Amino acid sequence: MTEVRLPLTALKGRGVAQRQPHRFERDQRAAFDDGWGTLDNGQAEGEEAAAPATQVTWEDCKSAITRNDSPDIGFNLGLNPYRGCEHGCVYCYARPSHSYLNLSPGLDFETKLVAKRNIATVLRQELMRPGFVPELVAVGTVTDAYQPIEREWRLSRALLDVLGTAQLPMAMVTKGSGVERDLDLLAPLGQQRLAAVYVTITTLDPKLARILEPRAAAPHRRLRTIRTLSEAGVPTGVSVSPQIPFINDDMEQVLEAAYEAGARRAFYQVLRLPWELSPMFRQWLELHYPDRAARVMGRVQDLRGGKDYDADFATRMKGQGIWADLIRQRFVKACERLGFNREREPLDLSRFRPAALRGQGDLF
Template sequence: MDDARKAQSPIKGRGAASQVPGRFERTRAHGEDDGWGSVYEDLAEAGRPQTRVTEERARSVVTRNDSPDVGFSQSVNPYRGCEHGCVYCFARPSHAYLDLSPGLDFETRLFAKTNAAERLREELAKPGYVPSTIALGINTDAYQPIERRYGITREVLELLAECRHPVSFVTKSALIERDLELLAAMARERLVSVYFSITTLDNRLVSRMEPRAAAPHAKLRAMRRLHEAGVPVGVMVAPVVPMITDAEIEHILEAAYEHGARGAGYVLLRLPHELKQVWREWLELHYPDRAAHVMSLVQQMHGGKDYDAAFGRRMRGQGPFAQLIEQRFKKAHRRLGYGRLPALDASRFTPPRRPSPQGELF
């Protein structure tokens, strides 16, 4: 890492500790000490980086995939970047496409797609559109803190409810409770399911790993409220990090089941592209005594590399330690009585009215 960007200590309220350079950057900054030590000035002492949001007009909002590792074929992301600041977030490298850092920029330089509902309406109104569940906010959390200000997720959700289009969520935010009434109405027509992502139940660890996401008890409270309202809820134990969170697998599953979760899954720590650097920096700052051991186990599960992107292995890994995690998860899953959430119903879909230059005169 360039000296000018090297982190000396964590930054309170942020997951990343420096501006890790993106893989497409053509120039790199290099600091020279002027004798006063300013090139090594602690980022925290220089002032906490503030969140900046850029409003943008998206040309399209539906992303499609044919990955066998995920349970959806299309998704909509109202925002780019995520203020939750989860240090392990697999989406961090996507900021490199914007010529921004997958480190601090990912959680402080955000983009709001203010016309997301408008673009989605156009897509759903196309004559050849075939409905299938839309994963809302799968790359970056649809209910991250700036949703309180922009309400883009709410607009998209209202459109999907209007069209009776199925939608699923994976979130780390209790803000989803805001839309409880709408979600409950959609659930009665089998149009929605919600998974809460829980990495750990340790509040101190959460404040380091995902500093602006909801606390564990807030996620569990939201889970219970949705369950009691009839919304199908599940839990994703994600990511499972060896020697840091793996001991909590059973405890997370137990707590989630007690709060209404009836579906469950897990994902191992994934370190694509620049995330390797962000993660290693975090490890050295917070767990220097075990950083080498953690990375050794990560590499054992990914064929000797920090990350193996191959389908079938990227989520679950391979080798003895990965097999042990899988066995533990399956045993607890079976013991607690987890099953599958009800399938969502796309047969009720009613295409929205196509936008007309004459408005709604007729």
């Protein structure tokens, strides 16, 4: 008997089409037609399959601040109130982190989320430790702090409250328009050079954004977020990341729209496909762009020295070779023409006052 594999179909509102096995699993399983009508399963031809619902569990974390020593990252301290991200961006480099939870970097990453319910309390304790040395804290480095579940859990707002009380500078990158809710906290911090927000706009094409970043705010809504933040005095920038050859080719238009909305700083990265992300992205290409899938991956490999991914610190963010140089030139020329400052917002570390977290003012 010949085994017939089930054809993949896009899941409405989700970035990937199936539960991608993680790299620590001993067994891998695939659906197939068993002769009992499995292929039909009540779904009309051409109809999108039903998307699995989001599930949120909680954990009490032992530490709040994460540390990294990667030479190509401009910060050492990070804060992540959630594990996983409901935005479902198919290209997210953080997807493989779900493997450490024995969960899939595919559908599980965007549907089985973990909320660190005590993270603000733990952060407060860590900032009050005598040996803590103040540094810029990046909020949302492997998750989006303003993904949809933040509306209910409000963990990111709690973190902003702690950081603001201690006067410790923070920066974040987000695709969530929910950040506007916390403008009452961000605006005073921004005006004191204690906060900066970068909004990621991968493309202005709403149809592409819908399949690339299915549960993130629409491109026009993110532009409105940039305008709202900048008008409130919050130093605001734009991330035009990731750059994917032959997919999102409107970098210059995105930069122009973001500058008009009030962004004054910009950065970019090229597509990264570590671990399980490579087969997931290839699957996405076959589902949505079968006519150019091979061409896209050919250019991605040109950026990575012939491989899908190279973790070398010197090249992993920007790539290497002719295509990497072309993307860099386009970005630099557009920024120069528009007047973007590509340097990170200088934030003020001298204001750090951990004593305020104890309910005490600075005695001096």
